Amino acid sequence: MKKIAFLLVLCALISLLPACSSNAPNGVVNVYNWGENIDESIFKDFQKKTGIKVNYKTYQSNEQLYAVLKQGGVNYDVIIPSDYMISRMIEEDMLEKIDFANVPNIANIDPQYLNQAFDPANEYSVPYTWGVTGIIYNTAVIKDEITDWDALFNEKYKGQILQFDNSRDAFSTALFYLGYDANTTDKSEIDKAYDLLLKQKPLLQGYYMDEMYDKLESGEAAIGAYYAGDALQMMANNEDLRFVIPASGSNWFIDAMCIPKGAVNKENAEAFINFMCETEICLKNMDVTCYATPSRTAYEALPSEIQQNEVMFPSSEILNKCQIFINLPFDTLDYYSKLWTALKS
Amino acid sequence: MNRKRISTVPYVIWMALFVVIPLLLIVVYAFTTKDGGFSLENFSELGSYTAVFIRSIVLALTATVICLVIGYPVSYILARESASFQRISNMLIMLPMWINFLLRTYAWMSILENTGMINRFLGKIGVLALLGVDHIQLINTNGAVILGMVYNYLPFMILPIFSVIQRLDRSLIEAAQDLGATGFQVFTKVIFPLSLPGVLSGITMVFVPSISTFAISKLLGGGTSLLLGDLIEMQFLGGAKNPYLGSAISLIMMIMVMVCMLIMNRFGEGEEEAVML
Numbered sequence: 169m170k171k172i173a174f175l176l177v178l179c180a181l182i183s184l185l186p187a188c189s190s191n192a193p194n195g196v197v198n199v200y201n202w203g204e205n206i207d208e209s210i211f212k213d214f215q216k217k218t219g220i221k222v223n224y225k226t227y228q229s230n231e232q233l234y235a236v237l238k239q240g241g242v243n244y245d246v247i248i249p250s251d252y253m254i255s256r257m258i259e260e261d262m263l264e265k266i267d268f269a270n271v272p273n274i275a276n277i278d279p280q281y282l283n284q285a286f287d288p289a290n291e292y293s294v295p296y297t298w299g300v301t302g303i304i305y306n307t308a309v310i311k312d313e314i315t316d317w318d319a320l321f322n323e324k325y326k327g328q329i330l331q332f333d334n335s336r337d338a339f340s341t342a343l344f345y346l347g348y349d350a351n352t353t354d355k356s357e358i359d360k361a362y363d364l365l366l367k368q369k370p371l372l373q374g375y376y377m378d379e380m381y382d383k384l385e386s387g388e389a390a391i392g393a394y395y396a397g398d399a400l401q402m403m404a405n406n407e408d409l410r411f412v413i414p415a416s417g418s419n420w421f422i423d424a425m426c427i428p429k430g431a432v433n434k435e436n437a438e439a440f441i442n443f444m445c446e447t448e449i450c451l452k453n454m455d456v457t458c459y460a461t462p463s464r465t466a467y468e469a470l471p472s473e474i475q476q477n478e479v480m481f482p483s484s485e486i487l488n489k490c491q492i493f494i495n496l497p498f499d500t501l502d503y504y505s506k507l508w509t510a511l512k513s
Numbered sequence: 514m515n516r517k518r519i520s521t522v523p524y525v526i527w528m529a530l531f532v533v534i535p536l537l538l539i540v541v542y543a544f545t546t547k548d549g550g551f552s553l554e555n556f557s558e559l560g561s562y563t564a565v566f567i568r569s570i571v572l573a574l575t576a577t578v579i580c581l582v583i584g585y586p587v588s589y590i591l592a593r594e595s596a597s598f599q600r601i602s603n604m605l606i607m608l609p610m611w612i613n614f615l616l617r618t619y620a621w622m623s624i625l626e627n628t629g630m631i632n633r634f635l636g637k638i639g640v641l642a643l644l645g646v647d648h649i650q651l652i653n654t655n656g657a658v659i660l661g662m663v664y665n666y667l668p669f670m671i672l673p674i675f676s677v678i679q680r681l682d683r684s685l686i687e688a689a690q691d692l693g694a695t696g697f698q699v700f701t702k703v704i705f706p707l708s709l710p711g712v713l714s715g716i717t718m719v720f721v722p723s724i725s726t727f728a729i730s731k732l733l734g735g736g737t738s739l740l741l742g743d744l745i746e747m748q749f750l751g752g753a754k755n756p757y758l759g760s761a762i763s764l765i766m767m768i769m770v771m772v773c774m775l776i777m778n779r780f781g782e783g784e785e786e787a788v789m790l
Contacts, residue, residue: 235750327627327650333736374653374735388626505755509747513565513739 192221197436199224200233200244202423203378204398205297207456214443220436228377229334237262237428245437248296250423252336252493255286257426259495263292264427270438273445278464281422285494293424294441297459299396300482300490301337301419308408309390316414317345320393321364326371330383330392333375335508336493338365340419341393350419350491353500362507375512384409395421396479397459403479404458411479413486420490422462539767542760555761562744562762569741570769572655573723576662577670580719581712583663584670588711589704591671592678599679606668618661618732625652625660625733653735661729662719669718677711678704713777721770741766 192215203226211222225244227233230253236242237257249257257263268274274282274294281295305314310325320329320341332338340350342361352358373389381398383389385406394402399411425441427434443449450466460480461467467475475481482490496504546552591602609617624630627648635641635649651657681704689699727742736743741762748759 231754232750235754238754239756333731369737372735372737374737375731376736379732382623386623386626386628388628509744510561512736512747513562513744 192219194219195433195436196221196223197246197433197440198244199246199440200236200242201226201246201248203228204401205248205423205457205459207453210444210449210453213449214440217443218436218439220439222440230336231334243432244428245431245433246425246440247428248423248425250421250493251284251286252495254293254424254426255495257428258287258292262429264429264431264434265291266294266427266441267434267438270435271442271445273442276445276447276450276463276465278462278467281462284422285492286422287424293426294445295422295424295462296444297397297457298420298422298462299459299480300413300486301340301393301395301421302399302411302413302479303391304384304394304399304402304409304411305391306384306387306389306406306408307410309387314391314410314412316416317341319391321345321368321371323371325391327373328390329368329372330380330389330394331365331368331372331375332393333377335504337393337419338375338508339504340493342368344414344417344419347416351494351496353497355500355503358500358503358507362511365511369511395459396482397457400458400479413479413482413490417489417491420487420492422492423459539760539763542757543764545757547755547757555758556765558758559761559765565739565741565744566765568738569724572659572662572740573720573726576659576666576723577716577720579659579663580667580670581716584667584715585674585712588671588675588678591675592681603672603675606671610668614665615728615732617665618729621657621661621664622652622732625657627652652733653737655734655738657733658730658738658740661733662723662726665729666719666722669722670715673714673718674708674711677708681707709780713780717774717777720773724770725766 197220199222201224205226206224208224211224215221227236230250233247233249234253234256237244237247254263271294277295281298283290287293303314303317303319305319309328310319312319319325320331332341339358339361342364343350343352343357346357346360346364348354348357348361373383376383376392380389380392380394381402384392384394384402387406387408396411396413399409403409403411425444427437427441431437444453445463447463447465447469450461450463451469454461454466458480467481478486543555544551544553546554591599594602622629626632627650629652631651632641632648636647641647641649685703685707686699689703694702725742725745726740727746730736730738730740730743734740739747745759745762745766748755748762
């Protein structure tokens with residue numbers, strides 16, 4: 169009996185080890201991405217074309233990605249953080265400069281997504297997807313027309329509201345509602361946002377991330393703030409759901425591919441990034457993730473009804489009202505952490 | 514070195530690498546600030562999390578008591594059944610543990626939700642209409658969190674108690690009966706005291722994972738009432754990256770658990786050593 173148990177444990181341990189040997193002639197590339205954020209069949213296409221095998225893992229939030237990299241002992245070649253996290257990683261010297269000679273497909277990317285504030289010289293990142301944060305709600309339950317952030321703080325929807333389970337996004341809903349800059353470092357403004365979130369807490373069903381899919385699709389909850397691409401995936405599964413970009417503005421986010429410092433397979437990483445910018449691949453990927461592609465060539469190849477989909481490709485009028493998160497100074501981040509822990513406990 | 518010694522080497526290395534060193538790291542981190550200096554600052558901050566500590570202890574204690582109340586009779590009855598029945602029921606008790614813990618908790622989520630199985634069933638048979646409500650709030654309550662703990666950890670209560678009662682010397686019970694003890698007396702004076710080691714290890718094995726649980730409170734409690742496990746997880750992987758504070762909380766929790774176990778062992782003194790699985 170003991171022997172069997174020992175063997176079982178051994179097998180379990182062996183299965184935990186990463187695949188050390190592989191039959192890929194040109195080595196591997198270790199990709200670390202958001203959950204539900206890629207068409208995984210692309211890995212096969214990539215291996216067929218380049219002979220490089222993709223090892224794939226996912227994370228739930230920028231903060232988790234940061235924590236994992238900071239703790240060390242991991243070995244990723246491509247990561248896909250969002251704007252503000254990219255600038256934080258650049259500041260803390262956690263990213264490798266990309267050799268753009270190996271990424272000629274960067275020419276496909278629409279210049280409006282390049283050289284953004286988070287990477288002004290565009291040395292470290294290649295845009296992967298973009299979108300806006302908005303409010304997703306169930307029209308079968310909520311008969312009023314939702315237009316702005318106040319809906320998330322409305323007593324009327326008590327017990328039906330979902331809030332982000334990460335500090336930056338959760339605080340931004342309150343900051344936008346109060347009309348403040350989402351990148352504010354003014355503690356009194358952050359305090360007011362905290363008070364508002366504290367008042368919102370009894371109205372909430374809970375703080376969630378990926379669980380929102382289930383809760384909103386099944387009708388368990390009626391309203392919540394989430395990302396446009398994920399909202400589109402949910403809307404495909406429940407026709408009553410609707411997504412609005414709040415009138416007073418919202419967060420415009422860009423997720424971009426980066427190479428962490430000390431990546432072992434840097435050239436393979438660049439090959440992978442280059443491959444992800446191919447028009448065909450962008451289109452294929454979009455079908456699954458529902459996130460807007462930053463590739464101009466891919467956008468032009470889309471049928472016009474998708475091009476005009478305001479959730480996926482909001483007009484520049486709307487985008488002008490939206491704000492890209494930038495990295496916050498260290499003591500503001502610290503303050504966020506404290507308030508966030510206090511809010512949730 | 515003799516053969517026996519050599520065969521323990523892998524275990525010692527394993528323990529050193531994955532138990533002792535991490536524990537030391539936690540202790541070092543707990544007394545460090547972000548700038549790397551020695552300080553007690555992390556512990557002075559703990560005061561603001563008193564509510565979380567109390568909530569965790571209360572919920573874990575409640576879950577442990579419920580497990581004991583349910584688990585003891587089950588083990589007692591089971592121990593008197595035939596061997597084949599015992600084998601089958603033991604397997605059935607273990608069976609849920611073959612399925613991933615998170616999956617099982619997700620399943621409870623869809624059972625307890627406002628539009629979940631229970632509420633839909635109550636709606637179908639007209640109970641909800643009778644009460645004049647559209648759902649009964651089951652999920653996102655402390656009750657749901659306790660239910661999750663009891664469900665997940667009940668086998669850890671049943672199995673040690675069962676194995677102790679099963680191995681009781683039948684002649685002691687017969688002797689008690691011969692000496693005129695009633696059935697109730699046999700239980701309170703003989704069987705229960707002799708089964709205490711199993712009860713104690715059952716309590717430990719339920720209480721310790723309950724107090725450090727995370728994910729259950731997030732999935733069944735909605736993440737609005739944090740437990741210690743969640744608080745620690747937040748400091749290491751979540752939005753509030755502060756491994757120093759996280760280590761301090763972990764350290765305090767370990768001390769609490771150790772104190773509990775010491776007290777428990779006191780109770781068990783003079784009994785046979787606690788039987789672990």
